[in-house]
Amino acid sequence: MTKTSGEALQKPQTDEIRWPRSGLLDLLGITHPIIQAPMGQHAGPALVAAVSNAGALGSLGCGPMSIGSTQRRIAQVRRASARPFNLNFFAHPAPLVDSDTADLVRARLAFYYGLLGLGAVPRPTDPLPRFDEKRLQLILTTRPRAVSFHFGMPPAATVARIKQAGCVVMGSATTVTEARALEEQGADAIIAQGIEAGGPRGTFTRGDGVGLIGTMALVPQVADAVRVPVIAAGGIADGRAIAAAFALGASGVQIGTAFLGCQEAVVPAPYREALRQASDDDTRLTRVFTGQPARTLRNRMTDELADAEVIDFPAQLSLTRALAKACAKSARTDFVPLWAGQAVPLVRSLPAAALIEALVTESRAWLPRHPVH
Ligand SMILES: Cc1cc2nc3c(=O)[nH]c(=O)nc-3n(C[C@H](O)[C@H](O)[C@H](O)COP(=O)(O)O)c2cc1C
Numbered sequence: 119m120t121k122t123s124g125e126a127l128q129k130p131q132t133d134e135i136r137w138p139r140s141g142l143l144d145l146l147g148i149t150h151p152i153i154q155a156p157m158g159q160h161a162g163p164a165l166v167a168a169v170s171n172a173g174a175l176g177s178l179g180c181g182p183m184s185i186g187s188t189q190r191r192i193a194q195v196r197r198a199s200a201r202p203f204n205l206n207f208f209a210h211p212a213p214l215v216d217s218d219t220a221d222l223v224r225a226r227l228a229f230y231y232g233l234l235g236l237g238a239v240p241r242p243t244d245p246l247p248r249f250d251e252k253r254l255q256l257i258l259t260t261r262p263r264a265v266s267f268h269f270g271m272p273p274a275a276t277v278a279r280i281k282q283a284g285c286v287v288m289g290s291a292t293t294v295t296e297a298r299a300l301e302e303q304g305a306d307a308i309i310a311q312g313i314e315a316g317g318p319r320g321t322f323t324r325g326d327g328v329g330l331i332g333t334m335a336l337v338p339q340v341a342d343a344v345r346v347p348v349i350a351a352g353g354i355a356d357g358r359a360i361a362a363a364f365a366l367g368a369s370g371v372q373i374g375t376a377f378l379g380c381q382e383a384v385v386p387a388p389y390r391e392a393l394r395q396a397s398d399d400d401t402r403l404t405r406v407f408t409g410q411p412a413r414t415l416r417n418r419m420t421d422e423l424a425d426a427e428v429i430d431f432p433a434q435l436s437l438t439r440a441l442a443k444a445c446a447k448s449a450r451t452d453f454v455p456l457w458a459g460q461a462v463p464l465v466r467s468l469p470a471a472a473l474i475e476a477l478v479t480e481s482r483a484w485l486p487r488h489p490v491h
Pocket residue numbers: 155156157158160179180181206267268290311314315316317318351352353354372373374375376457458459460461
């Protein structure tokens with residue numbers, strides 16, 4: 119993580135910038151085409167409000183949250199900001215768990231449960247809420263400016279109801295086929311998530327090796343394939359990369375890892391320290407934590423269980439969560455998912471508003487002076 123002092127930042131002249139494509143800005147009601155990625159508990163109301171107040175779009179990750187917690191968080195964002203924000207939900211199907219494979223996984227994890235004094239490995243459960251009628255009603259009554267989905271999107275009829283309530287709907291694609299499917303289902307914008315991205319991959323096509331395309335290759339192909347604005351995600355941490363995303367056909371960017379360096383992000387000290395020390399080759403794509411491919415910093419879990427069998431997302435999480443919790447309690451990182459993208463060494467330790475100012479100022483140096491269309 120790069121520490122940036124005030125003097126390293128140029129005086130911001132963010133009001134002068136003219137983004138090459140403005141469709142996404144109009145759609146989302148924002149000034150800067152930067153979306154802070156939803157990041158579960160790490161991107162809480164303070165970060166979301168700070169990002170939205172700075173003219174970008176803050177995203178509240180509601181995927182793992184209960185309805186009550188989601189409502190409280192929305193209220194906190196609204197108390198701190200009157201600007202547009204995004205609510206993110208998971209649209210994954212129920213896990214298909216084969217009991218023989220589950221027993222293999224439990225046997226492999228038993229050693230680590232013993233090591234941490236956790237007793238027997240439990241039977242798998244379905245540990246994350248699915249997108250349901252209650253969550254739909256929550257959206258329809260709170261009417262955020264934007265709603266984004268990961269791991270697929272609800273059926274077209276549900277998407278239509280969200281749009282009728284005045285929300286912009288976005289979905290994550292990791293292939294051109296997924297992008298087309300999301301557009302067909304009614305998405306107003308597509309988040310093209312490249313392999314560099316930190317955290318869980320949004321891939322919703324079943325099959326090994328699907329959706330492992332780099333941002334540089336994916337974004338222009340998705341931009342050619344769909345009519346709606348494309349948001350580039352994965353490995354973007356400074357203005358050079360934002361300008362590159364526009365050159366590839368994107369209308370905006372979604373950035374996760376770089377926002378983990380912000381003071382408003384909820385990042386435990388050992389995770390923050392691991393981010394600070396990480397180098398370019400320190401991330402791994404793994405299914406070991408949740409069953410879904412996700413990019414994390416290397417640790418004992420990814421090193422020792424790289425070849426381990428896993429069960430379907432999110433049932434795998436019900437087997438590994440106790441390990442992460444036990445480690446977190448003693449400030450260890452060995453078995454904790456430390457989600458991070460490949461641009462992690464470019465993360466800066468700044469308040470969110472200063473990071474956005476820096477990203478916008480840096481972008482200006484690389485962007486054409488007139489809109490391209
Ligand atoms: C800590 C962390 C948690 C994440 N959680 C979510 C999530 O809950 N929902 C989601 O749509 N994307 C999630 N993502 C993925 C981001 O949406 C995005 O694709 C990614 O951060 C972009 O790559 P970058 O991290 O290199 O900027 C997460 C990413 C990180 C780093």
